[in-house]
Amino acid sequence: MAKKKDEFVQEKEILLDHIQKAGLRRTDQRDLITEIFLRTEDHLTSEDLYRLVQKQDPSVGHTTVYRTLKLLTEAGLAREVRFGDNKTYYEHHYNHQHHDHMICTECGKVIEFFSADIEDLQDQMAAKFKFRPTHHSLRMWGVCAECEEQVLHASSAPSGAQPKVRVRSVTGNQ
Ligand SMILES: [Zn+2]
Ligand SMILES: [Zn+2]
Ligand SMILES: [Zn+2]
Helix, strand or coil: CCCHHHCCHHHHHHHHHHHHHCCCCCCHHHHHHHHHHHHCCCCECHHHHHHHHHHHCCCCCHHHHHHHHHHHHHCCCEEEEECCCCCEEEEECCCCCCCEEEEECCCCCEEEECCHHHHHHHHHHHHHCCCCCCCCCCEEEECCHHHHHHHHHHCCCCCCCCHHHHHHHHHHCC
16 A cells, blocks of 8 residues: 555646645645545535644644635635535545535435436426526435434334434434
8 A cells, every 4th residue: 555645646736736826835734634635535614624634733723724625626626515504515526526415404414426317307407498507516405314214213112293303312312
């Protein structure tokens, strides 16, 4: 596994190029933030990323993390996504296939999916309205399989008339 050093070479070149065009300099902190972002295959808020970065270098400030995420987004390496909780999440964009999201409203889990059929239907709809789509984000909110299971367990003793509120306390205690 002598792979570590040349990890994300392309991504780093793209970012460096963008940083230089923006008239900024390359810094160790920005490099670290970028590394951690690229290594984390997840949807992260700047808060989340800040916490991960803090574990490795407590001297990095939240503003630096936030600004670096903005730079990553401008450079096309990150993409902003919103899941309806008023937060901005960031995910990898470069070399990543288009996908859409399902969001569990109980535990916050995000499931990524891709359906060629749905994509086709969207294109057909757009064509029908002579609309030229540039990008889209399809999001479905609901309850994931694990949480659905919790609902079943939680409601197996009584009749099951009060699922939602009970689920939160069950998940919260785990
Ligand atoms: Zn899509
Ligand atoms: Zn869930
Ligand atoms: Zn995603």
